[in-house]
Amino acid sequence: MTPNKYIGYILTRLLMVGFFFFGGSFVLAAQEGHGEHAAQDSSLHEEAIHAAGQEIHHDYETHKGFEPGKMIMEHIGDAYDLHFWGSHEHPVSMPLPVIIYQSGEGFKTFLSSRFHHGHDTYQGYGILQEEYLSPVTGKTYFKGKIVAMNEQGSVNEERNAGLYNFSITKNALAIFISVILLILIMTSVAKAYKKREGQAPKGLQSFIEPIILFVRDDVAKPAIGKNYAKFMPYLLTIFFFIWINNIMGLIPLAPFGANVTGNVAVPIVLALFTFVITTMNGNGHYWRHIFAMPGVPLPVLLIVTPIEIMGMFLKPIVLVIRLFANITAGHIVLLVFFSLIFMFGETSTGVGLGVAVPSVIFTLLLNLLELLVGAIQAYVFTLLSAIYFGMAVVDDGHH
Amino acid sequence: MEFLTILLDPAIAKAGAVIGAGIAALGAGVGIGRIGGSALESIARQPEVKGDIASNMILAAALVEGAAFGALALGFIVGLA
Numbered sequence: 001m002t003p004n005k006y007i008g009y010i011l012t013r014l015l016m017v018g019f020f021f022f023g024g025s026f027v028l029a030a031q032e033g034h035g036e037h038a039a040q041d042s043s044l045h046e047e048a049i050h051a052a053g054q055e056i057h058h059d060y061e062t063h064k065g066f067e068p069g070k071m072i073m074e075h076i077g078d079a080y081d082l083h084f085w086g087s088h089e090h091p092v093s094m095p096l097p098v099i100i101y102q103s104g105e106g107f108k109t110f111l112s113s114r115f116h117h118g119h120d121t122y123q124g125y126g127i128l129q130e131e132y133l134s135p136v137t138g139k140t141y142f143k144g145k146i147v148a149m150n151e152q153g154s155v156n157e158e159r160n161a162g163l164y165n166f167s168i169t170k171n172a173l174a175i176f177i178s179v180i181l182l183i184l185i186m187t188s189v190a191k192a193y194k195k196r197e198g199q200a201p202k203g204l205q206s207f208i209e210p211i212i213l214f215v216r217d218d219v220a221k222p223a224i225g226k227n228y229a230k231f232m233p234y235l236l237t238i239f240f241f242i243w244i245n246n247i248m249g250l251i252p253l254a255p256f257g258a259n260v261t262g263n264v265a266v267p268i269v270l271a272l273f274t275f276v277i278t279t280m281n282g283n284g285h286y287w288r289h290i291f292a293m294p295g296v297p298l299p300v301l302l303i304v305t306p307i308e309i310m311g312m313f314l315k316p317i318v319l320v321i322r323l324f325a326n327i328t329a330g331h332i333v334l335l336v337f338f339s340l341i342f343m344f345g346e347t348s349t350g351v352g353l354g355v356a357v358p359s360v361i362f363t364l365l366l367n368l369l370e371l372l373v374g375a376i377q378a379y380v381f382t383l384l385s386a387i388y389f390g391m392a393v394v395d396d397g398h399h
Numbered sequence: 400m401e402f403l404t405i406l407l408d409p410a411i412a413k414a415g416a417v418i419g420a421g422i423a424a425l426g427a428g429v430g431i432g433r434i435g436g437s438a439l440e441s442i443a444r445q446p447e448v449k450g451d452i453a454s455n456m457i458l459a460a461a462l463v464e465g466a467a468f469g470a471l472a473l474g475f476i477v478g479l480a
Contacts, residue, residue, distance in 0.1 A: 073479075218454075318465055325468035328475075380461040 018357060066346055068339040075335055076259050076328060077144065079170045080112035080127065084254045091117065094254070096168050098146065100125065103162035112167075121149045124159065174258035175266070178244050186240075215239055215382065223386035224393065231389050234277060238270055239382040246327060246374025250367060261377075262328035264320070271316035274385040282392040319384060326377050330370045337363045413478050420474025427467030434459045 074083075086092040095113035102108060114122035118129050126149035132141040134157060141147055141155055146167070148159035168176075185204065192205040201209050220228040220235055245260040260266055288294060290308045293301065341359050345352025405411060438456035442449050 318469070321469045321472055322461070322465035325472040325475075326464065329468065329471060376457055376461050380458065380465075383458065 066339070066342045068336065068343055071339060072332055072335045075257070076262060076331055078258075078263060079144075080115070080146070080167065081117075082170060082173070082254045088117075093117075096170065096173060098125075099166040099168065100146065101164040101166060102148075102159070103164070121151060121153065124148055124150065124156070125163075126153065128155075170258045171260050171263050171266075173255060174245070174248060174260050177255055178241065178248055178260070182240055182244060211240075212236060219379070219383050219386050223383065223390040225390060227393060228386075230281075231277070231386065234273070235382050235386055238273075238385065239378050242270070242323065242381055243375055243378035246378060247371065249327065249331065250370055250374070259328065259331055262324055262331060264324050267320040267323040267381075270323075270381070271319040274319065274388060275313075275316040277385075278388045278392045281389065283395065285394060286392045315384075315388060319381060323377050323381055326373060330366075330373055334363060334366050334370065337366060416474045416477030420471050420478070423467045423470030423474065426470075427464055430463040430467070431460045434463065 080098060081093045081095045083091055083093040095111045098108075098110055098112050098114075100108045108123060108125075110122065114120070115127050118127045120126070125146055128141055128143050128145050128147055128149075131143045132147075132155055133139075134141070134155065137157060139157070141160075146163075146165055148156040148163055150156055185208065189205050189208045192201070192203070196202065196205075200206075215236055216228070216232060219239075220232055224231060242261055245266070248256045249259050249261065251257060290312060291305055293304050293308065296304055337359055341352055341356045344355040434456055438452050441452050
């Protein structure tokens with residue numbers, strides 16, 4: 001196509017997309033209060049209203065409006081159900097199993113729908129609707145956690161001390177899904193290698209193979225040196241695990257939109273693995289450089305050794321922060337761009353419409369950037385782990 | 400004393416945290432800008448090694464962002480708690 005025809009092609013398509021959004025926004029505007037998440041009253045307040053025999057009306061006077069901070073925190077955090085769509089009052093969601101071990105009473109399993117989104121308690125447990133600072137013990141119980149709760153909604157602290165929560169929450173389910181996906185992909189690639197011995201790779205195999213070779217030749221071998229093969233399974237695992245979870249976190253559809261790598265616990269565990277493997281594989285050279293750096297006089301050594309020990313712990317911690325903050329910040333900015341529509345829609349639907357088109361375009365572009373960032377963060381985590389392994393097994397041969 | 404009382408106000412603490420996060424973004428911008436600038440210069444000098452330079456640039460940018468995000472995470476924690 002000549003350049004002019006190319007530009008015309010793109011402009012026509014953009015115009016079509018613009019008209020589509022313009023027309024679609026009329027549909028949005030026609031629904032009163034659509035997409036505006038009214039803030040949920042505390043469960044006790046609502047129970048009181050129920051008890052008084054009144055209906056909770058979703059009308060404009062009690063309408064708390066759109067609270068972007070709350071919506072964003074709900075999307076970033078973990079949950080006991082898969083929320084597909086719908087507002088707080090009428091959600092469409094799939095409850096997930098709650099698995100609790102109460103010391104002295106054994107395991108209890110039930111669906112989180114028993115909690116009715118935090119309105120009820122069940123079998124002496126409930127979901128905290130607000131952060132609770134105990135006046136007796138001074139301990140803080142965080143919002144959204146399952147605690148031992150009696151009927152009135154107050155925390156039963158003695159019972160709570162023996163409570164261990166093993167529930168399948170949104171993030172746990174997402175981890176299981178990503179693990180199953182990874183196992184399916186990798187076993188099919190491995191089978192393809194066995195079946196097509198000596199032939200050129202085909203299909204999924206030809207997509208995965210360059211990535212595996214990339215991790216081997218550009219990450220592991222330069223960083224670790226000659227005994228890189230020992231660390232390859234771990235490096236490949238964390239690379240693909242982080243990458244696939246980053247991608248899954250960007251898909252808005254229900255079991256996929258879980259913010260796994262942005263949940264601090266997951267990068268902490270991965271960095272813990274890296275730390276343990278580095279420590280277990282450290283040779284004499286490595287330890288000598290940490291505790292008694294050679295070629296350094298004793299007074300300076302008294303300063304250098306604590307710094308080196310701190311560095312040994314700090315390196316995995318920085319890994320955690322880098323991964324978790326990158327992914328979480330990306331999700332928050334995406335959600336902020338999207339909630340701009342509803343925030344402006346509060347003032348008038350016309351303004352909401354006007355903001356909708358650039359907001360969606362920005363969200364789309366930012367999503368593409370987040371895809372790139374997801375891959376880069378997986379690469380950087382793997383590369384730094386490989387570098388730490390390399391430092392642990394280095395053998396200069398001159399000591 | 401008045402200054403200290405103002406400073407200990409929780410709202411001021413949140414403002415301080417968010418300003419700190421903003422300064423962290425400034426640091427990230429400067430750092431990555433310099434990395435990008437020197438990468439572009441070296442590509443201009445020797446266009447054949449564009450691939451190598453590009454991947455090293457991305458790596459250095461990710462590391463600089465790690466530091467900036469540490470400060471950002473602190474800003475989040477204080478600002479939201």
